[in-house]
Amino acid sequence: MSVLSLQSVSLAFRADRDSRETRLVLDGVTLHLASDEFIAVIGRSGSGKTSLLNLAAGFLKPTSGRVSVDGADITGPAADRAVVFQDDALYPWLNARDNVAFPLKLRGVAKGERRLRADELLAKVGLESAGTKNIWELSGGMRQRVGIARALASEPRFLLLDEPLGALDALTRTRLQQFLLKVWSESKTGALLITHSIEEAMLLATRVVVLAPNPGRIIADIPASFGKQLLSGKSLQDIKISPEYRRLHDGLTGLIHADSEEEAA
Amino acid sequence: MTINIGAIAPVAPAAPAVIEAQKPKRSLGTLPVSLATIAAIIAAWSLTSAYGLVSPLFLPSPLIVLKAIYSVAINGFVDSTLAQHTVASLLRIFAALAAALVIGIPAGLAIGTSRIGKGILDPIVEFLRPLPPLAYLPLIIIWIGIGEASKITVIALAMLPPIILSTAAGVKSAPADFINAARSFGATRLQILAQVILPSAIPSILTGTRIALGAGWSTLVAAELVAASRGLGFMIQSAAQFLVTDIVIAGIIVIAAIAFLFEILARLLERWFVPWAAHR
Ligand SMILES: Nc1ncnc2c1ncn2[C@@H]1O[C@H](COP(=O)(O)OP(=O)(O)OP(=O)(O)O)[C@@H](O)[C@H]1O
Ligand SMILES: [Mg+2]
Numbered sequence: 001m002s003v004l005s006l007q008s009v010s011l012a013f014r015a016d017r018d019s020r021e022t023r024l025v026l027d028g029v030t031l032h033l034a035s036d037e038f039i040a041v042i043g044r045s046g047s048g049k050t051s052l053l054n055l056a057a058g059f060l061k062p063t064s065g066r067v068s069v070d071g072a073d074i075t076g077p078a079a080d081r082a083v084v085f086q087d088d089a090l091y092p093w094l095n096a097r098d099n100v101a102f103p104l105k106l107r108g109v110a111k112g113e114r115r116l117r118a119d120e121l122l123a124k125v126g127l128e129s130a131g132t133k134n135i136w137e138l139s140g141g142m143r144q145r146v147g148i149a150r151a152l153a154s155e156p157r158f159l160l161l162d163e164p165l166g167a168l169d170a171l172t173r174t175r176l177q178q179f180l181l182k183v184w185s186e187s188k189t190g191a192l193l194i195t196h197s198i199e200e201a202m203l204l205a206t207r208v209v210v211l212a213p214n215p216g217r218i219i220a221d222i223p224a225s226f227g228k229q230l231l232s233g234k235s236l237q238d239i240k241i242s243p244e245y246r247r248l249h250d251g252l253t254g255l256i257h258a259d260s261e262e263e264a265a
Numbered sequence: 266m267t268i269n270i271g272a273i274a275p276v277a278p279a280a281p282a283v284i285e286a287q288k289p290k291r292s293l294g295t296l297p298v299s300l301a302t303i304a305a306i307i308a309a310w311s312l313t314s315a316y317g318l319v320s321p322l323f324l325p326s327p328l329i330v331l332k333a334i335y336s337v338a339i340n341g342f343v344d345s346t347l348a349q350h351t352v353a354s355l356l357r358i359f360a361a362l363a364a365a366l367v368i369g370i371p372a373g374l375a376i377g378t379s380r381i382g383k384g385i386l387d388p389i390v391e392f393l394r395p396l397p398p399l400a401y402l403p404l405i406i407i408w409i410g411i412g413e414a415s416k417i418t419v420i421a422l423a424m425l426p427p428i429i430l431s432t433a434a435g436v437k438s439a440p441a442d443f444i445n446a447a448r449s450f451g452a453t454r455l456q457i458l459a460q461v462i463l464p465s466a467i468p469s470i471l472t473g474t475r476i477a478l479g480a481g482w483s484t485l486v487a488a489e490l491v492a493a494s495r496g497l498g499f500m501i502q503s504a505a506q507f508l509v510t511d512i513v514i515a516g517i518i519v520i521a522a523i524a525f526l527f528e529i530l531a532r533l534l535e536r537w538f539v540p541w542a543a544h545r
Contacts, residue, residue, distance in 0.1 A: 059445050079451030089442035092541035093464045103450035105460075136544035154450045 002035040002070050002157045004056060004081065004190060009065035010215075011051055024215035025051050028065070031209065031218065035157050035190040038181075038227065040201030041209045044256060048216025049194040053162050056192060057083050069157070079103070082156035086163045088143040090135045096146050097122060097131035103154035121149040125179070141172040148183065158190040166196060174236075177203060181227050198252045202226050202245065203236075210255050220255055224248065325511040330518070333511035342512055343503045345495050351519065353495040357413070357488075358481055361420035365477060369425050370470060373432020374458065377466070386429070394426040398484040402491060416488045423484040424477035431473020435466025468535070468542035475531040482524050 009029045012022040026048045033039050033056075043049050054060040055067055058077040067074050069081075077083075082103070090099045101109075101118035109117070122131055125145040130138065138146065144164050151159055165173045165180075181204050184191050195201050201208045204227050210220040226239050239245055307327055313319055314326035321329065337347040345353070375382030376390075398419050405415045405422075439462050447461045489498025497516050504512035535542065 057445070057449055059448070077445065077448035077451075079449070081449060083446060083449040085442045085446065087442065089440070089446045091443065091461070091464070092544060093467075093539070102447075102460075106447070106450055106452050106456055134541065134544075136541060150446075150450075160449075 002080075002190070004033040004035075004158050004192075005066070005068050005071075006031045006052075006055060006062075007066045007068070009055060009062045009067060011048070011055060011060065012063045022063075026055070026062075027215035027217045029216065029218055031221075033158060033190045033192055035188065038184055038191040038193065038204055038206045039209055040193045040195055040205035040207070041211055042195055042198055042201045042252065042256065043211030043216070044213055045196070047211045047213035049211055050162055051216065052211065053083070053160050053192060053194050056158075057081055057160050079107075079154055080157045081160055082151035082154040082158070084144070084147050084151045084159065084161045084164045086166055088147045090143060090146055090150070092135045094135070095131065096127065096133050096135065096138065096142075099135065099146055100149045100153050102150060118149075118153065121153055122146075124152075124183070125149045139172075141168055141176060144168065144176060145179070148180070152183065152187060156189055158192065159184070159187075161191065161193045163194050163196065165200065173200075178230065180204060181230060185227075185231055198249060198256070202248060202252070203230060203239070208248075208252065210252065212255075220252070222248065222252075322508060322510060325514065329511045330514045333509075333515040334519070337500070337512060337515060342500055342509075345500075347500075347519065350495055350497050350500045350516075351523070353493075354485055354489065354497045355523075357416055357420060357496070358478070358485055360413075361417045361424055361481055361485075362474070362478065364417065364421040365424035365428050365481075366474070368421075369428030369473075369477075370432050372425075373429040373466075373470075374436060374463070376429065377433040377436025378458065378462065383433075390426055390429050393422060394430075398423040399487050399491070402488060406492065411492045416485070416493065419488050420481045420484050424481045427473045427476040427480060428470070429473075431469045431476070432466055435469030435473075436462055438469060439465035468539045471531065471535050471539065475528070478527050478531065479524070482520070482527070486520060 007030055009026060010024065011026040012024050015021040015023045029052065031039070031052075041049050041052060051060065055062055058067070058074050058081065074081075090096075091102065094102065097115065097118045098105075100121050101114040104114045104117060119128070119131060122128055125148060127142060127145055127149070130142060130146075135143065135146075147164065148161075161180075165176050168176065177200055180193075184204075191204075193201070193204060202224050205224055206227065208220070208222050208224050209218055210222075211217070212219045226245060229239055230236065310324070311327055314321065314324060314329075325333075334347070336342075337350075339346070341347070341349070372382075372386055372390075376386050377383075401422070402415070402419050405418050409415050409418065443461050443465060444457055447457050452460070485496075486498035486501070489496040490502045493499040497520055501513050501516035501520075504510075504516065
């Protein structure tokens with residue numbers, strides 16, 4: 001089992017292009033993601049969620065603190081941490097199958113095998129007949145599924161997802177949440193999901209982390225078991241009316257809401 | 266009766282509007298007007314000649330020009346047929362284009378991806394770009410002689426700046442997420458360059474190539490006016506010396522027609538090779 005760790009990580013951006021002044025975006029964030037966990041990070045817009053994910057991915061370097069995998073500091077992005085982007089970031093010059101096969105091509109996997117593996121993954125995300133489709137012919141939900149299949153093709157130890165379902169309609173979103181949960185449970189990868197939705201965080205994650213803004217810091221880190229309940233066959237409705245669910249939902253809403261009142265004051 | 270018509274009237278115009286909205290729009294809107302303009306110009310030209318308003322020495326009639334095209338095509342002019350002149354010119358253009366692409370695309374990639382590359386190449390491109398190619402043609406003739414090489418070099422130099430600059434712009438237009446995605450799948454710098462940045466830049470490179478063809482084509486004709494023994498520019502220049510105005514005009518029309526065909530070809534290439542560019 002692997003662990004992706006952020007230890008007392010702070011991140012500052014320059015306030016302006018030409019000024020030396022900096023603005024603290026993340027302040028002393030410590031978070032450990034084991035490869036059998038599903039952590040959801042919620043927080044208001046601008047609280048530093050994407051910055052957190054970019055640090056974990058290695059796209060950004062922390063101003064202070066450490067980012068490491070199994071104790072070794074990361075030096076940048078690498079294939080053990082695959083990212084799924086909010087606006088899919090699929091390559092329009094490749095069809096759906098070749099997008100999924102892209103990480104395999106980088107690794108020098110032979111063409112025939114690449115195709116086979118990509119088709120398997122497309123089938124896994126329910127898109128077996130879409131392999132030769134152009135990216136612009138796919139719906140938003142299909143694109144995100146291709147993006148997830150592409151990340152899985154990389155066989156990462158950690159999946160980093162930045163609001164992958166944010167742009168979808170409510171129905172598609174609910175379907176893809178369940179799909180994501182299933183994919184995660186079968187794949188033995190650690191997942192870090194950034195989301196705006198308290199409900200999404202609660203239904204998918206084994207831990208829900210709340211980020212408060214200005215500067216971004218973790219104000220809550222709460223275990224959740226609703227995903228397990230969903231996987232074991234309990235219905236969404238039953239889960240949502242359980243007192244346990246209501247309590248956590250109210251608690252998290254309070255945390256995020258209290259925080260915005262503090263800001264208004 | 267009137268009541269019926271009144272009731273139906275508001276509905277009827279709506280139906281075609283729906284059908285129109287479903288059809289993908291084609292940009293043929295200005296074509297009829299353009300065709301009419303061309304027809305009007307030819308008519309005015311014919312009338313001018315027919316009524317002898319201008320001496321045929323200066324402006325031969327369209328029919329005479331058409332005959333000139335036919336005669337040059339069959340019998341040739343200054344030792345070569347129209348086809349030979351045209352092929353000579355086209356060979357120069359395509360040789361120069363090949364050279365400009367081979368040099369320009371890597372140069373543009375270097376400018377777009379590396380500070381050092383930009384530092385080295387920017388001043389060179391900015392020096393070359395505003396220079397009229399004919400200003401340095403004599404120097405190049407001094408350096409490498411009056412043969413094919415000097416003409417191809419001048420044309421290639423004229424084509425280089427648009428190709429380099431459009432490649433560099435295309436590199437810049439590659440979305441950061443595209444590059445970050447590849448990095449998170451373990452791509453090396455070279456793989457990112459070849460498999461993400463270059464494909465992202467291709468629409469822009471094609472646009473640059475189109476501009477380069479235009480620049481190259483005008484440089485070609487000018488270069489052939491100065492030093493050649495075959496080619497459309499040379500044909501026009503020779504005809505002008507003997508005041509064979511119909512062949513001068515014939516040459517101009519052929520040059521315009523080829524430039525027009527280039528433009529259509531470039532657009533077709535765009536549609537075939539980067540259909541996704543329209544969906545970004
Ligand atoms: N490259 C950058 N340079 C300067 N400031 C930045 C940069 N990226 C992000 N920021 C700032 O850092 C803060 C956190 O941004 P971040 O994108 O991490 O927030 P977020 O929680 O992901 O927001 P959202 O929910 O809207 O996506 C914001 O105030 C933003 O303006
Ligand atoms: Mg964000």
